[in-house]
Amino acid sequence: MSYLVLARKYRPAGFSSVSGQEHVTRTLANAIARNKVVHAYLFTGPRGVGKTSVARILSKALNCQANDGAEPCQECATCKEIANGTSLAVREIDGASHNSVDNVRDLMDSFKGLPPPGYRHKVYIIDEVHMLSISAFNALLKSLEEPPPNTVFILATTEVHKIPETVLSRCQRHDFRALSVAVIEARLGEVCRQEKIKAEPEALTMIARLADGSMRDAQTLLDRVQTFCAGAITAAETSQALGSVERAALSTLAGHILKRDVAQVLAAVAEVFSTGIDPATLLKEFSHFWREVFIAKLGGESRLKILGLGDESIVDLVRLVAGLDAIDIQDLWDLAREGADRCIRSANPRYGFEALVVRMATRQSMCDIGEFLGQVGTKAGAAPVSSSPAVKAKPVPQLAAQTARPQLKAPAGSDSTRVVSSSVAAAAVVQSVGSQRALVWDSFVSFVGENGGRIMLENIKRMKPARFEVGVLEATGPEFTVSSLMREKDKLSELLAAFAGEAKGAMQWKLNLQKGAGADDLGGQSVVQTQAQKAEALESHPALQSLQKVFPGSKVEQVRSKN
Numbered sequence: 001m002s003y004l005v006l007a008r009k010y011r012p013a014g015f016s017s018v019s020g021q022e023h024v025t026r027t028l029a030n031a032i033a034r035n036k037v038v039h040a041y042l043f044t045g046p047r048g049v050g051k052t053s054v055a056r057i058l059s060k061a062l063n064c065q066a067n068d069g070a071e072p073c074q075e076c077a078t079c080k081e082i083a084n085g086t087s088l089a090v091r092e093i094d095g096a097s098h099n100s101v102d103n104v105r106d107l108m109d110s111f112k113g114l115p116p117p118g119y120r121h122k123v124y125i126i127d128e129v130h131m132l133s134i135s136a137f138n139a140l141l142k143s144l145e146e147p148p149p150n151t152v153f154i155l156a157t158t159e160v161h162k163i164p165e166t167v168l169s170r171c172q173r174h175d176f177r178a179l180s181v182a183v184i185e186a187r188l189g190e191v192c193r194q195e196k197i198k199a200e201p202e203a204l205t206m207i208a209r210l211a212d213g214s215m216r217d218a219q220t221l222l223d224r225v226q227t228f229c230a231g232a233i234t235a236a237e238t239s240q241a242l243g244s245v246e247r248a249a250l251s252t253l254a255g256h257i258l259k260r261d262v263a264q265v266l267a268a269v270a271e272v273f274s275t276g277i278d279p280a281t282l283l284k285e286f287s288h289f290w291r292e293v294f295i296a297k298l299g300g301e302s303r304l305k306i307l308g309l310g311d312e313s314i315v316d317l318v319r320l321v322a323g324l325d326a327i328d329i330q331d332l333w334d335l336a337r338e339g340a341d342r343c344i345r346s347a348n349p350r351y352g353f354e355a356l357v358v359r360m361a362t363r364q365s366m367c368d369i370g371e372f373l374g375q376v377g378t379k380a381g382a383a384p385v386s387s388s389p390a391v392k393a394k395p396v397p398q399l400a401a402q403t404a405r406p407q408l409k410a411p412a413g414s415d416s417t418r419v420v421s422s423s424v425a426a427a428a429v430v431q432s433v434g435s436q437r438a439l440v441w442d443s444f445v446s447f448v449g450e451n452g453g454r455i456m457l458e459n460i461k462r463m464k465p466a467r468f469e470v471g472v473l474e475a476t477g478p479e480f481t482v483s484s485l486m487r488e489k490d491k492l493s494e495l496l497a498a499f500a501g502e503a504k505g506a507m508q509w510k511l512n513l514q515k516g517a518g519a520d521d522l523g524g525q526s527v528v529q530t531q532a533q534k535a536e537a538l539e540s541h542p543a544l545q546s547l548q549k550v551f552p553g554s555k556v557e558q559v560r561s562k563n
Contacts, residue, residue, distance in 0.1 A: 005219075005220070005223055005525060006191060006218050006219040006220070006223045007216045007219040007223070008411060010191050010194075011053055012050060012053045012054075012057065013057065013072075013074055013083065014071045014072060014074065015028065015029050015054075015057055015061070015070060015071055016056060016071065017214060017359060018050050018053065018054060018057070019034060019050070019179060019183050019184075019186075019187050020050075020179040020180065020183040020215075021049065021050050021054065021176055021177065022179065023177075024043075024054060024174045024175075024176060025054065026456075028054070028058055028061075028070070028174075029061075029069075029070035029071070029540065032058075032070040032340075032460060033069060034064065037152065038152075039064065039144075039147045039151065039152055039153065039170060040057075040144050040147070040152070040153040040154075040155070040171040040172065040527065041058075041152070041153065041154045041155065041172050041173075041174065042129075042155045042156075042157070042163075042167075042168065042171035042482070043055060043154065043155070043156045043157075043171065043174050044157050044158070044160040044173065044174070044175055044176065045158070045175055045176025045177060045178070045294030045463050046157075046158060046176070046178045046213055046214060047158055047214055047216070047217070048215055048217050049177065049178060049179030049213065049214060049215060050176060050215065050217075051156040051176055051246045052092075052125070052156055054176075055088075055123075055124070055125045055154040056082060056083070057072065057126070057416075058123075058152075058154065059076075059082050059087075059121075059123040059152075059154075060072035060079045060082045060083070061113075062121045062123065062152065063078045063079075063082070063087075063089060063090075063118075063119045063120055063121055064076060064078060064079055064124075065077065065078055065079075065118065065558075068419075074131040074372075077118065077420045078118055078119060079451075085149070086191075087119075087387055088116045088119075089115050089116050089119035089121065089122050089123065090122075090123045090125065090277060091107075091110070091123070091124050091125065092125045092127065093107065093124065093125065093126045093127070094127055094128060094131065095126050095127060095128040095129045095131040095132050095157075096128050096131040099131050099132045099133050099136055100367060101133070101135045101136050101139050102138045103136065104132075104139040104140050105139065107124065107140075108139070108140075110144060110349065111144070111147065111151055112148065113434045115150055116151070116255070120150060121150045121151065121152050121460055122148075122151045122152070122286075123151075123152045123153075123154065124151070124152070124153050124154070125154045125156065126153070126154070126155050126156070126160070127155070128157060128415055129155040129156060129157045129160075129163065129333045130157045130159045130160070130162035130163050134164070137163075137164050137166075137167055137285055138204060140167070141167065141170070144167065144170040146514050147225055153171075155167075155171060155541065156173050160173075162558075165195045166505065171172070178212070178213025178214070179211075179213050179215055180210045180211055180216070181205065181307065182307070184207075184208035184209075184213075184215060185201075185204050185205055185207075185208040187218070188204045188207060188208065188218055188219070188222055189201075189204060191219065191222065192204070192233075192338065194460045196225075197226060197232075197233060198231070198232035198233065199232065199233035200233060200234050200238075201310050202234050202235040202247055202312075202313075203225070203233045203234060203235045203237075203311070204222075204233075205239040205309075205310070205313075206235060206238050206239065206244055206245075206246075206247070207221045207222055207225065207238065207242070209288065210242060210244055212476030212531065221242060224241060225237070225238050225241050225242065226238075226245075228241040229241070231239060233501075235282065239275070239277075240275065241282055243276065243277050244285060244326075245272055245275075245277055245281070245282050245285050245286075246279055249268070249271070249272050249315055250286060252401075253265065253268040253269065253270055253286075253357065254289065254290070254293060254320060255320065256268055256361065257332070257357060257360045257361045258320070258324065259410070260361050260362065261361065262361050262362060264359055265357050265358060265361045266354065266357075266358070269353065269354055269357060271286045273350060279343070279344075279350055279353065280344055280349070281342055281351065281360070282353070283340040283353065284340070285316060285345050286336060286340055286353075287336055287340040290332065290333050290336035290337070290369070291321060291333065291337075292309070292313075292317055293303065293317060293321060293329060294329055294330065294332075295307070296314075296317035296318055296320070296321050297324065297326055298320040298326055298329070298330075301314055301318060301374050302320075316407060323363070328365055328444040331363070332360055335359065335363070336356070337358035338439075339352075339353075339357070339359070339360075339483070340353075343356060346377065361492055369444070379468065384516065389560060395553070406476045413469060423451070426468070431541075434468065438468065438469050439468045439469060439499070440502065441465045441468050443499075444460070444468070444496075444499050444546050445457070445460055445461060447499045448460050448495060448531040451495065451498070452495050453492070455484075456488065456491070456492070457494070459477075459481045459484050459485050459488075460485075460509035462477045462478055462481045463475040463476070463477040463485070463513070464476050464477060464481075464516070464517055470500050470507070471509055472508070473496060473509065473511050473512070473513075474512040474513075474514075475512075475514075476477070476511055476513075476514050476515065476517055477513070477515070477516065478515070479515045482513045482514065482515055484510075485513055486513060488524075492511065493508075493509045493511070496509050497509065
C-alpha cells in the first residue's frame with residue numbers, strides 16, 4: 001500500500017476537528033441542528049485552511065444515517081462512502097477543468113433525479129469555482145437561485161473577487177481565515193504525538209511560520225522534514241531541510257546589532273548565508289524577528305504569548321530588549337522592515353542585507369529633542385527647580401518664538417526658580433539683565449488670554465507697561481481700565497505670580513496702575529516687543545547660544561507670536 005501523506009491522513013473528519021475556523025463550523029452545526037440549511041454556500045479563504053474539508057463534513061452531516069446532532073458519526077455507510085469519494089449523492093467538481101457551459105449543462109441534467117436510497121440531500125461541491133467562464137456562471141444562476149428539492153451547492157474559492165456579484169448574492173458566504181502560528185503549531189504537535197515523532201518545539205514553530213497560515217502546507221512541510229531527519233526532528237535539521245534560518249542565529253545577529261559590533265554582525269551574516277539559505281526566506285524571517293523584538297519592548301510578555309511563542313523564546317526576547325529605549329527599538333524595527341522590503345526587490349539581496357544590518361549597527365541612538373535641548377540648557381549652567389503655580393493653568397505661557405520641543409532652563413546666575421517647559425519658545429519669560437529680572441509683556445498678555453478670562457484680557461491689552469519685573473508692575477491706561485483692574489487686584493496678583501512661576505503668597509506684588517496713555521493711544525503701535533526685539537532676545541538666550549555651538553552657523557530665521 002502506498003504511503004498516505006500526513007495532510008490526507010489527518011484531514012478533519014468532523015466539525016470539532018477543524019482547527020481555527022470555529023466561526024464557520026459553529027454556524028454550520030447550528031444550521032443543521034435547527035434545520036436551517038440553505039441551498040447554496042460559498043466558502044472563501046486562503047489555500048489549505050479547510051474549505052473543501054468543511055464542505056465534505058457538511059455533506060456527511062446532511063446525509064448521516066445516525067442523525068445524532070450536527071456531527072457525522074463516521075461509521076454509517078453514507079459517511080464512509082462520502083469519505084472515500086464513492087458516494088453517488090455527493091459530487092466534487094473541479095472548476096478549473098469543468099469551466100464551460102456544456103459542463104454546467106451536464107451538471108444541471110443531474111439535478112433532476114432524486115437522491116440515491118439512504119441519502120436525504122444531493123450535494124454539489126465546486127472547487128476553485130472562480131475558474132468558471134462568465135457563460136458558465138450565467139448558466140448556473142437559475143439553479144443557484146431556485147435549485148431542485150434536497151439539493152445543496154457548496155462553492156469554494158481562493159479568489160472571491162473573480163466571482164460575479166450575481167452569484168455572490170445567491171449564496172451564503174463564509175470567510176475562512178488564515179491560521180495563526182499557535183494554532184498550526186498545536187496541530188503539528190498533536191500529529192507528532194499520534195505518529196510518535198519526537199520534535200523540538202522550535203522546529204515546529206519554524207514549520208508553522210513557513211506555512212504562512214496554511215495547515216495543509218504545514219503538514220506537507222512536516223512530512224518533508226520527517227523524511228530528512230534521521231531521528232528526532234531538530235531545529236538545526238529543520239532549518240537545513242527547509243532552507244530557513246534558526247531562531248538562535250537571528251537572536252545572535254540581533255545581539256551584535258544592539259552591541260554595535262559591526263565585525264561580528266558581518267561574520268554572523270556570512271555564517272547564515274553559508275548554509276545556502278534563500279535570501280527571500282532570510283529577509284522574511286529577519287523582519288518577523290524584529291517585529292517580535294518590537295512587541296517584546298512595547299507589549300511585554302503577554303503579547304508575546306498571544307503570538308504563540310514558547311517560554312524560552314519569550315525569555316530570550318525580554319532579555320534582549322532589557323535596558324533599551326523604546327524609541328530606539330521602534331527605529332530599528334522601521335529600519336528592518338523597510339530595509340527588508342528593499343532588499344527583496346534588489347538584484348543582489350545579500351549585498352543589500354549586509355548594508356542593512358551594518359546600517360542598523362552603526363545608527364546613532366535616538367534622542368527626544370526636548371531632552372536634548374534640556375541637556376544643552378543644563379550645560380549652559382542652569383539648574384532646574386520645581387515650582388508651584390498659584391493659578392490652575394498651563395504652567396508656562398506661549399512665548400514669542402516657538403521651537404520643536406526643547407526644554408529650556410533659566411540661565412545661571414539668575415535667581416529665577418522656574419523651568420520653561422518643552423512646548424514654549426526659546427526666548428525665556430524671565431530675561432536676566434544684570435541683577436534685574438525683566439518680564440516679557442506680550443507673553444503675559446498671552447498668558448492672561450489663556451487663564452484670566454476675556455474681561456481681564458481686554459483690560460490688560462489696554463495697559464501700557466512702564467516697568468515689568470518680577471514683583472513689580474507699573475503701567476498706565478484709560479481711567480475705566482485702571483479702575484477695573486484695581487477692583488480685581490487680587491486676581492491680577494495671582495496671575496502675575498503664576499506667570500512668574502511663584503508659589504501662591506510667596507511674594508507681594510507691587511502694583512502701580514495710573515491713569516494715562518494706554519495701548520490704545522499709541523497710534524496702532526503695539527507695546528509688545530517687535531519682531532526684531534524678539535529675535536534679539538532669542539539670540540541672547542544662553543540655551544540657544546549653547547545650541548548654536550553644537551550646530552555652527554545656525555541662526556534665527558523667524559520669530560512667531562500667537563498674539
